[in-house]
Amino acid sequence: MVKIVRKKVLNASVTLLEVEAPMIAKKAQAGQFIILRLDEEGERIPLTIGGYDREKGTITIMFQKVGLTTELLGDLNEGDYIRDFVGPLGQPTRPELGEVKRVCVVGGGVGCAIAYPQAKALHEEGIEVDVIAGFRSKDIVILEEEFKAACTNFYLTTDDGTYGEKGFVTDKLKALVESGKQYDAVIAIGPVPMMKFVCKTTEPYNLRTLVSLNPIMIDGTGMCGCCRVTVGGEMKFACVDGPDFDGHKVDFDELMNRNSVYREREAKEKERHECRMEKLGKEMIH
Amino acid sequence: MPNMSMTKNPMPEQDPNVRNHNFEEVAMGYTAEMAMDEAKRCLNCKNMPCVAGCPVNIRIPEFISKVAEGDFQAAYEVITDTNALPSISGRVCPQETQCECRCVRGIKGEPVSIGRLERFVADWYRANVNAMPKKPEPNGIKVAVVGSGPASLTCASDLAKKGYQVSIFEAFHTAGGVLVYGIPEFRLPKAIVQNEVDKLAALGADVETNVVVGRTYTIDEMFEDGFKAVFVGSGAGLPMFMGIPGEALAGVYSANEYLTRVNLMKAYREGYDTPIKDSKAVAVVGGGNVAMDAARCAKRLGAKVYVVYRRDEEAMPARREEIHHAKEEGIEFLFLNNPVKILDDGHGKVRAMECVKMELGEPDASGRRRPVEVAGSNFELEVDTVIMSLGTSPNPLIRSTTPGLEANKKGCLVADEETMATSREGVYAGGDAVTGAATVILAMGAGKKAAEAMDKYLQEKYSK
Numbered sequence: 068m069v070k071i072v073r074k075k076v077l078n079a080s081v082t083l084l085e086v087e088a089p090m091i092a093k094k095a096q097a098g099q100f101i102i103l104r105l106d107e108e109g110e111r112i113p114l115t116i117g118g119y120d121r122e123k124g125t126i127t128i129m130f131q132k133v134g135l136t137t138e139l140l141g142d143l144n145e146g147d148y149i150r151d152f153v154g155p156l157g158q159p160t161r162p163e164l165g166e167v168k169r170v171c172v173v174g175g176g177v178g179c180a181i182a183y184p185q186a187k188a189l190h191e192e193g194i195e196v197d198v199i200a201g202f203r204s205k206d207i208v209i210l211e212e213e214f215k216a217a218c219t220n221f222y223l224t225t226d227d228g229t230y231g232e233k234g235f236v237t238d239k240l241k242a243l244v245e246s247g248k249q250y251d252a253v254i255a256i257g258p259v260p261m262m263k264f265v266c267k268t269t270e271p272y273n274l275r276t277l278v279s280l281n282p283i284m285i286d287g288t289g290m291c292g293c294c295r296v297t298v299g300g301e302m303k304f305a306c307v308d309g310p311d312f313d314g315h316k317v318d319f320d321e322l323m324n325r326n327s328v329y330r331e332r333e334a335k336e337k338e339r340h341e342c343r344m345e346k347l348g349k350e351m352i353h
Numbered sequence: 354m355p356n357m358s359m360t361k362n363p364m365p366e367q368d369p370n371v372r373n374h375n376f377e378e379v380a381m382g383y384t385a386e387m388a389m390d391e392a393k394r395c396l397n398c399k400n401m402p403c404v405a406g407c408p409v410n411i412r413i414p415e416f417i418s419k420v421a422e423g424d425f426q427a428a429y430e431v432i433t434d435t436n437a438l439p440s441i442s443g444r445v446c447p448q449e450t451q452c453e454c455r456c457v458r459g460i461k462g463e464p465v466s467i468g469r470l471e472r473f474v475a476d477w478y479r480a481n482v483n484a485m486p487k488k489p490e491p492n493g494i495k496v497a498v499v500g501s502g503p504a505s506l507t508c509a510s511d512l513a514k515k516g517y518q519v520s521i522f523e524a525f526h527t528a529g530g531v532l533v534y535g536i537p538e539f540r541l542p543k544a545i546v547q548n549e550v551d552k553l554a555a556l557g558a559d560v561e562t563n564v565v566v567g568r569t570y571t572i573d574e575m576f577e578d579g580f581k582a583v584f585v586g587s588g589a590g591l592p593m594f595m596g597i598p599g600e601a602l603a604g605v606y607s608a609n610e611y612l613t614r615v616n617l618m619k620a621y622r623e624g625y626d627t628p629i630k631d632s633k634a635v636a637v638v639g640g641g642n643v644a645m646d647a648a649r650c651a652k653r654l655g656a657k658v659y660v661v662y663r664r665d666e667e668a669m670p671a672r673r674e675e676i677h678h679a680k681e682e683g684i685e686f687l688f689l690n691n692p693v694k695i696l697d698d699g700h701g702k703v704r705a706m707e708c709v710k711m712e713l714g715e716p717d718a719s720g721r722r723r724p725v726e727v728a729g730s731n732f733e734l735e736v737d738t739v740i741m742s743l744g745t746s747p748n749p750l751i752r753s754t755t756p757g758l759e760a761n762k763k764g765c766l767v768a769d770e771e772t773m774a775t776s777r778e779g780v781y782a783g784g785d786a787v788t789g790a791a792t793v794i795l796a797m798g799a800g801k802k803a804a805e806a807m808d809k810y811l812q813e814k815y816s817k
Contacts, residue, residue, distance in 0.1 A: 090569050110626035151526040153563040288524050288565055289748050290590035291610035321601050324701030328603040332628040
């Protein structure tokens, strides 16, 4: 069991939780993830490590409420417990990235929650980091101030133009590259279609692009292959070989297809949310 | 008077057409009368060939004679003197290739049903006594056990009994390894596995779940933290795929994933959050026990199920009993068939599996006749789900994060056959992590040998 020590609601659907997990905090690196399970009936879901404090022994996770488990998780409060919390899992980004001087980090929606620690870690190393953060609309913008403090140049876009520049992150990225910005690599984190289009944008410039993939996972330790993805024609397990991969080699359409397997069942599950929350609340009291 | 019946006392079982709709245990176990009657078939022979066939050397005739007398408590004590997990081994051991194949009664007629008797004794004890073992006097020496499958549970139990301060590190949220995620409830009820873990805890062993050794905690760190020896029983959990087109389609599972969803996450039960695909027709590819388990789970979830195997029935590595059970439950076997491609329904989901018929050719290196494709015999098997059960290999995580730990070409840890010692001082290994996918009882045997060797090593080095 891990205890929730801080909760911050970032927007209507994105929540930040800081939990006590000293063994994980000691080891965690940007790009790695954890798997959690809320209670005995719960499923195991992967969430990227959004931050860690080695001294306090805490791990930060940020997540979007998209289904039953994340809804239940979002309803927990400071002082509540999460039954199972395991990690750090996956390969850290930094060794994969190699020698770089100038990097562009592109975050899409809730993906910004994962893009932020990446940008921060690289910026602290003295690397020049430009960030492009894209949101659908003004009301879901997150981490703006944090980003500004953790990068060289910060660009914010909204699809509907209600805040920052109007347009998609890919428009901004293209404009920056066309204007003569030289990047050694792009790191793209967000919904699968967004990562796919970032890769399409960078491909003509032969600009190296890392993506953080988010397939369905169960164990997260390489024993089931549920998270398998095709990269450069080869089968890879995202939980042990990734989750970061060379975006120009990833079969995104296959990933989107595999991620949709349980969509109907997920919708049904969400309806059970109310009664489960009541039960979870009772377990916390006892 | 011995019972000279040529056949074993049959064990009551759920009716095939009832049980293939539920996850309750298929075999219901002997009653005390049946057990005592079966026990009387044992001739109590002097040279005891059965004992030599048992990887954990249970004193078989001795416990059976106690059963025949009706002294089940004494029988339990004889068994547990050498075997830590009798309710598990009595259920899942392939006795036909271990103890029972050496039984003298098997020369003419059927051997004594050693497995059923072992199971009876363990179940009787759990139902009637279920005393938790007493914690032995601690000797102050810390040892770590990686993984909590059958090899680790056996090793941990033997070491804890000797007074070592044992810590078990398990990556999953529940201890038991393949006993909880792999073998289904209808063959091995999970409450039984939990009871064994509880007994281990009563002996003073500390079970830490959610620790991935190699990521959360490394073997080097264990030594830094004062552990004097480590046993690696991390198993062989890495699934293999065929590398044929269509394996990435929605609806293709590894048997490990399918079984983990069903058994560990209880996807078959109402109220549990983990989903599993609703399948109309399922093809399970492979012929081992894991394939039988996956097929029988899919059947219980309401699908029409085919087992597709490239050799003939004789060559199947699964236990005869499991094949028999699967057939009784209405699972269809397609022998001498091999998948070549999985076909798309146009929306990224499985529509069918293209197979080719095989015939047996010349014997290969393993001495088995190699199956070869019959040209032009391709056909489509209409299924919406495919479960690949082609075997597993050890996960590279531990060997890649532990300097000085030698592994062979197949990724199996190299360990001495007698002591289970690895290339790294103080580190021992056993079970599937060393042999590759094998059986529960062989893993238990390895855990036992390792515990003995670890005790010897630790006593020489630290106990003065």
